[in-house]
Amino acid sequence: MSDRPEARERARHVEHPVNDAPGRPQLAHHLDEVKPPSTEEILRVEGLTVNFPTDDGVVQAVRGVSYAVREREVLGIVGESGSGKSVSSMAVMGLLPKSARISGKIIYRGNDVLKMSPKEQRSLRGRKIGMIFQDPMTALNPVYTIGDQLAEAVLSHETVPRKHAMSRAEEMLALVGIPQPKQRLRSYPHEFSGGMRQRAMIAMAVINNPDVIIADEPTTALDVTVQAQILEKLLEVKDEVNSAIILITHDLGVVAGTAHRVLVMYAGKPVEVGETDEVFYRTRMPYTAGLLGSIPALETASGERLRPIKGTPPSLINLPPGCPFSPRCPLATDVCIESEPPLAATDALDHLAACHHWDQLAESDDPTVFFRAESEVGR
Numbered sequence: 001m002s003d004r005p006e007a008r009e010r011a012r013h014v015e016h017p018v019n020d021a022p023g024r025p026q027l028a029h030h031l032d033e034v035k036p037p038s039t040e041e042i043l044r045v046e047g048l049t050v051n052f053p054t055d056d057g058v059v060q061a062v063r064g065v066s067y068a069v070r071e072r073e074v075l076g077i078v079g080e081s082g083s084g085k086s087v088s089s090m091a092v093m094g095l096l097p098k099s100a101r102i103s104g105k106i107i108y109r110g111n112d113v114l115k116m117s118p119k120e121q122r123s124l125r126g127r128k129i130g131m132i133f134q135d136p137m138t139a140l141n142p143v144y145t146i147g148d149q150l151a152e153a154v155l156s157h158e159t160v161p162r163k164h165a166m167s168r169a170e171e172m173l174a175l176v177g178i179p180q181p182k183q184r185l186r187s188y189p190h191e192f193s194g195g196m197r198q199r200a201m202i203a204m205a206v207i208n209n210p211d212v213i214i215a216d217e218p219t220t221a222l223d224v225t226v227q228a229q230i231l232e233k234l235l236e237v238k239d240e241v242n243s244a245i246i247l248i249t250h251d252l253g254v255v256a257g258t259a260h261r262v263l264v265m266y267a268g269k270p271v272e273v274g275e276t277d278e279v280f281y282r283t284r285m286p287y288t289a290g291l292l293g294s295i296p297a298l299e300t301a302s303g304e305r306l307r308p309i310k311g312t313p314p315s316l317i318n319l320p321p322g323c324p325f326s327p328r329c330p331l332a333t334d335v336c337i338e339s340e341p342p343l344a345a346t347d348a349l350d351h352l353a354a355c356h357h358w359d360q361l362a363e364s365d366d367p368t369v370f371f372r373a374e375s376e377v378g379r
């Protein structure tokens, strides 16, 4: 760790940004208190691409995503809006519209999901892979009670008496922290608060003991207090049912306290992948450094607030050659405009970055410095 005061200050905030952030509640249940991941791989995504033909041209929404998730692991997928986080997960869940052209491999416990029959795929999804959406109202049916919907989730995969399914539903509501679960089974979704609906969604996602839960911005619509409670509940429930989590968020602060590993996406591709601490403390991709600089809690030693990344992500139709981040990157040179860097190993084992100049970040005590005005850093 560096001796420079601003780097130490940054590291202090980065250590648990969710907890340190002013106005944000403490996450009582830290990642180091949950059961560690095993070495057994459950889900592997290899070279996934998703294109959408449109009247304006082909949208290259996902341009080669690969990752693996181990039992009980929490993998954070982070990136700005439109980077392909949801589309890549929807592909895993088989929830993309028919117009989507998908290639690559999605391997669940050694079997290629894209080669399975529709029946096999259905039994996998919702049973072995659960999903939590940002807006529970898109997943909960307003005309059925919470109990009916939870029981139906069981009955669609298992032949058990309805009474049995209902008592599982009650157990799950209790597990996610809904008081008086027996009575609450009879409530309709609109009778629940936003936080309670999200808890009910978690109950729905885990009711069949999945191996993996994909949580797509599960806390974005909630206020910060409820956000922390839901994240905490997710970590607790994960241990209870022994599942892994793919946690999708645009907020790097959220994954700091909750993910073992992080995959940062930009323009449909992973641009940095590694252990969460590696990515936070030894950032090797300017885009990640830019995201770090825009975490609201992060301030420099002088108290000056760091800046969000200037500009916007590129259109995914007819992407020009070169690094898609180059128009926004303070380190861009000619080579960046000519060729797109592959995702490759950096100076640490299992820490990958897609950047021609990652070594420049390695030489800097504080990579977020590149995103401050030149006059402020005296370059």
Ligand SMILES: Nc1ncnc2c1ncn2[C@@H]1O[C@H](COP(=O)(O)OP(=O)(O)OP(=O)(O)O)[C@@H](O)[C@H]1O
Binding pocket: 052, 054, 059, 060, 061, 079, 080, 081, 082, 083, 084, 085, 086, 087, 088, 097, 250, 316
């Ligand atoms: N059905 C579709 N047809 C055409 N383009 C689509 C379709 N669905 C998604 N896209 C495009 O794919 C790209 C990736 O979208 P995606 O929803 O995965 O982004 P995201 O990273 O989840 O963003 P957000 O943080 O806003 O949820 C975007 O450019 C989006 O406009």
Ligand code: SF4
Binding pocket: 285, 286, 287, 323, 324, 325, 326, 327, 329, 330, 331, 332, 333, 336, 341, 354, 355, 356, 357, 358
């Ligand atoms: S390849 Fe070049 S433009 Fe892209 S992130 Fe690295 S330095 Fe910036």
Ligand SMILES: [Mg+2]
Binding pocket: 085, 086, 087, 216
């Ligand atoms: Mg999304």
